[in-house]
Amino acid sequence: MRKVELLSPAGTLEKLKIALDFGADAVYGGVSHFSLRIRSGKEFSMEEFKEGIEYAHARGKKVYATLNGFPFNSQLNLLKKHILKMAELKPDAFIVATPGVLKLCHELAPDMPLHLSTQANVMNVLDAQIYYDMGATRIITAREISLKDLIAIKTEIPDLELEVFVHGSMCFAYSGRCLISTLQSGRVPNRGSCANDCRFEYELFAANPETGTLFRLDEEEGVGTYIMNAKDLNLASHIKEILDSNVVDSVKVEGRTKTAYYAATTAKAYRMALDDYYNDIEDVDKYQYELESLQNRGYTDAYLISRPFEKHDTQSLDFTMQLGTHQVCGQVNVEGTHFLCKYKTLPNDEMEIVFPLGSVVEIVDNEIGTTYERDGKFYLKLKQLKAQNGKIWEEVHSGNVNPITLPTIFPSYTFFRIPAHPDMGTYPKK
Helix, strand or coil, rough: CCCCEEEECCCHHHHHHHHHHHHEEEEEEEECCCCCHHHHHHCHHHHHHHHHHHHHHHHHCEEEECCCCCCCHHHHHHHHHCCCCCHCCCCCCCEEHHHHHHHHHHHHHHHHHEEEHHHHHHCCCHHHHHHHHEEEEEEEEECCCHHHHHHHHHHHHCCEEEEEECCCCCCCCCHCCHHHHHHHCCCCCHCCHHHHHHHHCCCEEEECCCCCCEEEEECCCCCCCCCCCCCCEECCHHHHHHHHHHCCCEECCCCCCCCCHHHHHHHHHHHHHHHHCCCCHHHHCHHHHHHCCCCEEEEECCCCCHHHCCCCCCCCCCCEEEECEEEEEEEEEECEEEEEEECCCCCCCEEECCCCCCCCCCEEEECEEEEECCCCCCCCEEEEEECCCCCCEEEEECCCCCHHHHCCCCCCCEEEEEEHHHHHHHCCCC
């Protein structure tokens, strides 16, 4: 049976490894300003990206290299050199956004599979056919596309792979074609440096040019002034509908600039959803329990299942971001022997253990701490906060760089979390 690929973001080498360990079949990331996430691209060196590709390939998984920025004429020679260098690393595909870059990649790296970015805004059979004829092996469709239109494209071009976004930030503009950030701060979204101006709070004014009068418009209480702030996409509850269509080849999670915990949790949640589908199981509450633990702007199922004109709940007007149901308080090192504190931690705090699917946590009770299972979840309580250097702490806080000893070996990159409390500053829920 052909199984749908789970594709996760990789903003750094660590996030790449975490996403793969927590269930992703493939990851995408880039090096340099030719990637649409310049902030994350700067965190990858060529050597690290090469290591990431080798890490993935050793596990039978894939890495797609992003070249999806919009280059200026002055950058074309640099772009050509970059394409050749990236091809030498042997990623599994290039992600590109423009016809010119698509053609250039095909000429310089003729054996490289080419994936067309969502920035190309493909919504119909005509555009899909053009890019397919130009050499695109996969199209990452516009986020505004419907499942019905995906079926139409696949019916017409059965050999063309289709990739769809299922989770992450949504853009105020049409598939990322936005210039608000350019206007206000000179940071060009389509060249990888969006300042997320649509997430800001704005005040509205009315002006009379004849009299020079300017009035500030008072907003109705509770309506808010985040007038361009889109909710985050979450299609975990619709995996069955998406896969039942039998036209989607890859489901994609947005978020190369987000946290390591985000990379882990989204990979785990959608891995569970995909695996459950192939085992004739559906447990939406289980997937959403994980995803609700993340910071978000409120969730929406957006447009893949429903048409845009049918949706009236895709914006968060009264807040820009809210904490999730849980607070991350620790991340385990690669060796599994210690963790770094991510939030205030005290002895005997009950911390839920979040580890990759298929991993095992040993149940122990010793002088360092205890691990135990309750209602299908695993927990850790530390009896003492003993640092790697032997110092005993009464409490540890985020920013403390002393690795804290664990009572047993944990899977690499395991996370610990606790329920979020009101005093943590949780924003209004959706």
